[in-house]
Amino acid sequence: MPIPPTDFATVESPAQLTFAEALASVRELQPKILAQAAETEARTYYSEELHLDFMRAGLYNMLRPATFGGYEFDVADYLKIVREIARSDMSTAWCFCLASAHVLWMASWWPAEAQREFFSTPHTAAGGTSAPGGTMRKADGGWIINGVFPYASGGPYSTHFLGHVFPIAEDGTQGPLSVFIAPRSLWAVRDDWGRTLGLKGSGSHTVEIVEGFVPDSHVLLGKTIIDMDVDGGTPGWALHKNAMYNGRGLSTFTLELASLGVGGVLGALDSYREVITSKRTALPPFTLRSENPTYQLWFADSVTRLRAAEACLDTAARDFMECATRSAKGDGSFSATDDAGIGRLAFAAQTDAWHVLEHILMRTSGSSTLVNGSRMERIWRDFSMLHSHQNSIVQDITAPLYTAGLLAEPS
Structure with a gap:
């Protein structure tokens, strides 16, 4: 059975x-997010209660342009806010982040x-x-889309879906992969998530579109999110x-995923702190492990x-803004090398966090943990997922x- 859409527009x-207010709201919600983590896994996405909490706190609108009330x-x-949500539950943060973060792209390229x-x-x-999930054919004023899109994280509380399809001409020839955005009325969320090892509550269900019409303005023909050229300025700029x-x-x-991972391991560190301040060593003199x-x-x-991983993420985010600003103002390029x-x-931060989790926290916390x-x-x-x-x-x-781009630059 498909998951029905929800409407909380009111x-x-x-x-x-402010950032301080958003951070305070998330920290206030952390005990609830953690307490509901098992239920979130069983449901395969976080509760409507948490969704309403996020809405009331304004968290979905953090990247929304001020032009439109964000x-x-x-x-x-x-x-940083995403990391704090992930600190309580990675699944909840994943479902939230991979829906709210795409607002940045919606406000940039369309x-x-x-x-x-x-x-x-x-x-x-x-x-x-x-990943490409279907095809589209031209219609008057727009495109007709048909497709099945697995691993569409964040779908349960999303108002739109961002996907990739191949345009098919009348003679059957296939055009270049293209990205589109479709409103919630055009797609169904299959109830097919939760069988993976982890991230069972991430809302990464399959989205299905059958004969869905989107206007030309919703399709970026021949463009994908993986390699979006922004030099010369975007509509969002x-x-x-x-x-x-x-x-x-x-x-x-990559910044999003790495932030989710680092936040999750910060939660593991919280758990580890509880362990070492409450349990004793296995050898004399049998003191508290702490x-x-x-x-x-x-x-x-x-x-x-x-x-260090958090500092690495902050540096990568700062580099993103420097490249975006340089490109927007015509002072240089935001190249594929910069993007990589x-x-x-960001991936280095994710990898370092995994090392902490696997080689220190899990190895030394004890099997009872x-x-x-x-x-x-x-x-x-x-994190394994x-x-x-x-x-x-x-x-x-x-x-x-990346290496080829670096070596091509003057030394």
Whole structure:
């Protein structure tokens, strides 16, 4: 059975929102997010109660342009909020992030005509996928889309869907892969998620579109989120005058996933702290583990490495803004090499967080901490799914391209 759409357009968000206020709201919600984590897994997406909490706190509108009533948080601050949600539950954060973050792309690459429709209601979010999932054929004033799109994270509470299809001409020839955005009325969310090792509550269901019509303004013909050329300025830059809306896609997507991973391991560190301050060592003098020099070393290493991972993410987000600003103002390019470099910097943070989780926190927390349903066990399962995500493979593929771009630059 498909998951029915929900309509919470009448829920009011704050007229203004600062980063400090958003952070305070998330920290207030953290105990509830953590308490509902098992239910979120069983349901395969977070509760309507949490969805309403996120709406009332204004969290879906962090990247929404001020032109359309949003707060225009910079990318670094948005990702910090995502990390704090993931600190309580990676699945909840994944479902939230991979819908709310796509607002950045909606406000960047699509023309003003389309954006006015996307942001016509107070709540806008878009689940999506980068893999091609179907075809589209030309119709009067637009396109007819048919497709099945697995792993469409964030769908249950999304107002739109971002997908990729191949245009098919009347003679049957296939055109270049293209990206589109479709409103919720055109697609169904299949109830088919939850059988994976982890991220069972991430809302990564399959989206299906049957004979769905979208206008020309909703389709970017021959363009994909993986390689969106922004030099010369985007519609978002022209409309909003904020260089944040003049950025590429691969780097921002990697920043999102890496932030989810680092946030999850921060949660594992919280769990580890509870363990070492409540359990004793296995050897004499049988002190609390927190009083043992070896456990103190492990804890210090974990804290230090995670702080470094967070700093790495902040640097990558700052690099994104510098490249986007340079390109928007015509002072240089936001190249594919830049895009790959920012993504690889974010992926380095993700990889370091995985090392902390696997080689320190899990290895030294004790088997009783890893029973089914425990917080540490759930984080490990969720991060294992992140670590096996296709984007991790993409980072290896982009490494030679990044190197070639760097070596082509003057020394």
